Amino acid sequence: xxxxxxxxxxxxxxxxxxxIAALLTDEGFPAGPSDIVDRLGRxxxxxxxxxxxxxxxxxxxxxxxxxxxxxxxxxxxxxILALVVDAGARERGxxxxxxxxxxxxxxELGAAFVEVTAGHHRxxxxxxxxxxxxxxxxxxxxxxxL
Numbered sequence: 001x002x003x004x005x006x007x008x009x010x011x012x013x014x015x016x017x018x019x020i021a022a023l024l025t026d027e028g029f030p031a032g033p034s035d036i037v038d039r040l041g042r043x044x045x046x047x048x049x050x051x052x053x054x055x056x057x058x059x060x061x062x063x064x065x066x067x068x069x070x071x072x073x074x075x076x077x078x079x080i081l082a083l084v085v086d087a088g089a090r091e092r093g094x095x096x097x098x099x100x101x102x103x104x105x106x107x108e109l110g111a112a113f114v115e116v117t118a119g120h121h122r123x124x125x126x127x128x129x130x131x132x133x134x135x136x137x138x139x140x141x142x143x144x145x146l
Contacts, residue, residue, distance in 0.1 A: 007097050012040055012050040012062060019059040020052070023084040039064075047109065051101050053085075053094050061085035063098040067109045078106035080116040083125070095128050 012020065017036035024031045031039075043050050047067040053060045064082040069075075080102050085094045106114045115138075118126040130136050 006055050007053050007060065007094060008055065009051050009053055009097065009101050012052045014040060016052055016059060016062075020050075020062055023059070023062065023086060024082070026087065027084050049105055051098065053098055059086075060089040060092075061094045061098055063102055065102045065105055065114075067106070067111055070112075073112070075112040076106075076109055078102060078109065078111045078114045080114065083116070090124075095125075096132065099128070099132055 014037045017033035017040070020036045021031045021033050024036075040050055042048075043064060043066070048065065050062060050064045052062045061084055062082070063080060065078050065080050067076050067078045070077055080099075083095065083098055085098070102114055102116075105111075126136065
């Protein structure tokens with residue numbers, strides 16, 4: 001059994017693409033390794049990070065974050081774009097460790113806050129975010145498919 005103290009965090013590399021693709025696919029977002037390699041390339045900026053959590057060289061999960069400058073204020077926000085933990089590794093602190101890393105990145109980049117969305121069909125994710133102090137009453141999120 002893995003606990004949070006045994007989880008290693010590091011930047012995702014192209015050779016992680018197969019594992020990341022499998023995690024996304026298992027969560028209902030089909031992706032192949034070449035898709036992930038392309039996405040890692042798009043995240044190769046100072047404001048973007050994809051971090052994997054691993055134990056004994058096995059990837060347990062990952063988080064993708066991007067910092068954006070706000071126009072209405074002179075600060076930044078960090079947006080969590082993806083967080084996936086392998087179903088067999090849940091409830092072991094992997095998600096909490098990855099969220100902590102997102103917050104660390106936010107501090108490093110001078111962000112005012114971190115934001116994340118959780119679909120209503122993922123109550124366990126919503127519970128994790130709320131347990132970490134994320135405000136679930138801020139729900140003015142609208143989207144239009146292009």
